[in-house]
Each structure stands twice: as structure tokens, then as C-alpha cells.
Amino acid sequence: MNASRIPSTLGTGGATPTGRPRRSSRETLQDAATELFLEQGYEQTTVDDIARRAGVARATFFNYFPAKGDLLWADLDPVLESLPSALAAQPTGESPAIGVRTALVSLTGQVPVAPVLLVERLTIGAAAEAAHAGLPRMHGVDVALRRFTLSRTHARDGIPEAFAAGATGVLLAVGRRWLAAGSDRGSLGAAVDAGLAPLTDAFAPLLPPA
Incomplete structure (x- = not known):
């Protein structure tokens, strides 16, 4: 808690x-x-x-x-809202896949403890509402990652979009597992880093810097 x-x-x-x-x-x-x-x-x-x-x-x-359900994500919203600026701060001259990983690991590393309302969403009867309120937030992550990736590489044919969607999926999957892990869950940033590592390794050669 x-x-x-x-x-x-x-x-x-x-x-x-x-x-x-x-x-x-x-x-x-x-x-x-x-x-x-x-x-x-x-x-x-x-x-x-x-x-x-x-x-x-x-x-x-x-x-x-705007709605009661937004309270469930209130502790994480400042982190998610900082994503575009964290991406913009990444150095040029490297694959955007590396920049995405660095930015997401840095931001999620700023989450000191698991938000109590998301951890207890089943207990308080808010699991469906937490998922519903999370959809526009994950969409916002995908949009930010897609825009950044497209702006930092000449690669096309759906590769930047596929990478952005994959990174968003990793963030969601790792976050859910981290919330369910209990008191020994460890660092969210470290978990996100481990989850993104294989995706970054696979896409970095396909996304050369512009």
C-alpha cells in the first residue's frame, strides 16, 4: 500500500x-x-x-x-505526461529505439512505490474502471512513441509504428505484472528496462538514426 x-x-x-x-x-x-x-x-x-x-x-x-476513474491513475499521470519532453531530450545520432528505452526507463524509475488504488483495484471493485481509464493513457503513450520514432529515423513501411506499439505493450504488460508482484516487486524502472531490452535489440538495427 x-x-x-x-x-x-x-x-x-x-x-x-x-x-x-x-x-x-x-x-x-x-x-x-x-x-x-x-x-x-x-x-x-x-x-x-x-x-x-x-x-x-x-x-x-x-x-x-474530469471523472472519478481518473483518480485511479492520478499518481502515474505526472509521469505519463512527462513522456514527450523526456523523448525530446534524447540525443540524436542513435536509433530511436534506444531513445525510447532510455526515456521510459528513466520515467518509470521515478515511480517510488506502487499506487495504492491500482494495487487494490480488485479489492475496491474498480478493476474494470481502472482498465477503462487506462486505455486513453496507453493510447497517449503509443502516440508519443510513434511520433518520436518517426521523427528520428528514415525507416518506414510500418516499422516505426510496430516498434511504438510493441514498446507500449511492454510498458502495459510489465506494469500489470509489477502491480501484482506484492511487497517484493522491486523497481519499476528495472522491470521496464528488462522488458524493453529484447524489443530494443530487435528493432534498433531496423530503425537507424535519421
């Missing part, structure tokens, strides 16, 4: 706190949702419940999350 997403109920020196620690509205909503999903389940928790527990207006919720 990602303890960092559950606010402590104990104050310093044993004193009882008078309210939540100062946090952003986004973090407070995430904490409130995590508490409620674990207490009463995903389907039984409404947006109004989450806003009320967080102490914010219902409209504030939608300033940060």
Missing part, C-alpha cells in the same frame, strides 16, 4: 490534529478518495462524497479530475 497517499491521523507529540495538513486541493482529493474507496468501495463512493471528505466544493473536484 502506498502509505504516502494516506494522511496520518496522529499529530506530533501525540497531539490530536485539528485538521488535515496543508496540501494542495489535488492531493487532498486524492487522499480523500483513497480513504473512501478503501473504506466503502469504488462504486459506493460518489464525487460528492470525495469532495465532502476533502472539504472542497464539488466543482473543485472537476477542476482537477
Whole structure:
């Protein structure tokens, strides 16, 4: 369980706190949702419940999350959103297959612990919603990888697209296995690196640098 997403109920020196620690509205909503999903389940928790527990207006919720299901991916969204800039920072003069591997390993290495809501998605009754909310995110990964690969090589005939789709599939498969691995799951970055290694080795000669 990602303890960092559950606010402590104990104050310093044993004193009882008078309210939540100062946090952003986004973090407070995430904490409130995590508490409620674990207490009463995903389907039984409404947006109004989450806003009320967080102490914010219902409209504030939608300033940060378009839908309730987006809370399930909230811890990973900043990492996924950083992918285009991480790809753009990769050096030219090497196969884009190598750049994709480097960028994905670097970004996933920034995930310190498994997001509690994705780990507990079966327990809280949110497995289907987690998968549904994950689809546009994996599509976004595929688009970013495809654009980068096409821009960094003259290879065509569907090879860049096939590599991008394969790398996206590896990321998804490795991520699911990592979430299910339990307390000894290790580093997500290391798992992604191992998963991408054979794909990169196979495609790098087919994707020479432009």
C-alpha cells in the first residue's frame, strides 16, 4: 500500500490534529478518495462524497479530475505526461529505439512505490474502471512513441509504428505484472528496462538514426 497517499491521523507529540495538513486541493482529493474507496468501495463512493471528505466544493473536484476513474491513475499521470519532453531530450545520432528505452526507463524509475488504488483495484471493485481509464493513457503513450520514432529515423513501411506499439505493450504488460508482484516487486524502472531490452535489440538495427 502506498502509505504516502494516506494522511496520518496522529499529530506530533501525540497531539490530536485539528485538521488535515496543508496540501494542495489535488492531493487532498486524492487522499480523500483513497480513504473512501478503501473504506466503502469504488462504486459506493460518489464525487460528492470525495469532495465532502476533502472539504472542497464539488466543482473543485472537476477542476482537477474530469471523472472519478481518473483518480485511479492520478499518481502515474505526472509521469505519463512527462513522456514527450523526456523523448525530446534524447540525443540524436542513435536509433530511436534506444531513445525510447532510455526515456521510459528513466520515467518509470521515478515511480517510488506502487499506487495504492491500482494495487487494490480488485479489492475496491474498480478493476474494470481502472482498465477503462487506462486505455486513453496507453493510447497517449503509443502516440508519443510513434511520433518520436518517426521523427528520428528514415525507416518506414510500418516499422516505426510496430516498434511504438510493441514498446507500449511492454510498458502495459510489465506494469500489470509489477502491480501484482506484492511487497517484493522491486523497481519499476528495472522491470521496464528488462522488458524493453529484447524489443530494443530487435528493432534498433531496423530503425537507424535519421
